[in-house]
Amino acid sequence: MExxxxxxxxxxxxxxxxxxxxxxxxxxxxxxxxxxxxxFPEFIKWHISIVNSxxxxxxxxxxxxxxxxxxxxxxxSPGSNITWSFRTDFFHSTLFWCYLSKDSASxxxxxxxxxxRLFNKCNWKNCIWVAKDDGxxxxxxxxSRDELYYQWEF
Ligand SMILES: *[C@@H]1O[C@H](CO)[C@@H](O)[C@H](O)[C@H]1NC(C)=O
Ligand SMILES: *[C@@H]1O[C@H](CO)[C@@H](O)[C@H](O)[C@H]1NC(C)=O
Numbered sequence: 152m153e154x155x156x157x158x159x160x161x162x163x164x165x166x167x168x169x170x171x172x173x174x175x176x177x178x179x180x181x182x183x184x185x186x187x188x189x190x191f192p193e194f195i196k197w198h199i200s201i202v203n204s205x206x207x208x209x210x211x212x213x214x215x216x217x218x219x220x221x222x223x224x225x226x227x228s229p230g231s232n233i234t235w236s237f238r239t240d241f242f243h244s245t246l247f248w249c250y251l252s253k254d255s256a257s258x259x260x261x262x263x264x265x266x267x268r269l270f271n272k273c274n275w276k277n278c279i280w281v282a283k284d285d286g287x288x289x290x291x292x293x294x295s296r297d298e299l300y301y302q303w304e305f
Contacts, residue, residue, distance in 0.1 A: 192239050192265070195275060199262055200234040202281045203227040205253055211282050215249040215262060239265065251282055256303035258287055272298075 203211035211227040215235075225233045239245040247263040262280055263269070269278065272291055279290035281297055288297035 192270060192275075193241055194238075196236055196238055197263065197273070198234055198236045198277045199247060200232045200277065200279045201227070201249060201251070201262070202232040202279060203229055204281050204283050205229060206284055209253050212252045213249060214251075215247055217245065217247045217263075249280070251287065253282070253303070256305045258301050258303050260287060260301040 199215075201211075201213050201215065203209075205211055208229050210229070213222075213225045213227060213233055215222045215233070217237075220237075222233070222235055227233060237245070243265040245263065245265060246261065248260065249262045250259045251257060260280075263278060272278075272289055274292040277292065279292070280300075281288045281290060283297075286299050286302040289300050290297050
């Protein structure tokens with residue numbers, strides 16, 4: 152008798168959990184974010200790249216991190232890139248930011264945040280940031296066109 156009572160209270164707890172937490176989360180996610188083939192961003196493996204497209208043989212220093220990961224300092228030779236992969240958490244709080252510097256200028260920017268417009272630009276998979284002489288561009292993968300997002304600060 153005792154055991155039966157206990158297990159039914161576990162069911163009630165589980166049902167309460169689903170109604171209170173899991174269900175609204177899914178509802179929320181599907182309402183705002185499931186734009187591409189009904190995929191949830193949480194199930195996608197995201198890739199972020201920083202590409203050195205500076206002219207005159209300049210190196211690009213990068214330091215990217217999230218609240219959980221520090222990707223360290225990289226010194227990218229011309230034409231090379233740093234790429235990393237991750238999955239977003241279910242709390243929609245995954246955030247990466249990067250500090251880039253070249254000769255006499257630097258810039259600090261968010262390279263990943265939870266935003267369906269960004270996800271569209273990344274084609275729901277690859278966010279490619281391209282450092283050029285006038286600033287940092289995000290590659291528009293569907294049009295293979297780069298859009299200027301951040302300018303260097305001198
Ligand atoms: C990054 O570099 C690798 C190795 O050279 C290359 O295969 C890949 O296409 C590059 N990625 C980007 C986004 O440029
Ligand atoms: C990509 O660029 C094209 C041409 O400017 C634009 O119409 C389209 O909205 C862009 N796509 C995204 C996802 O920003």
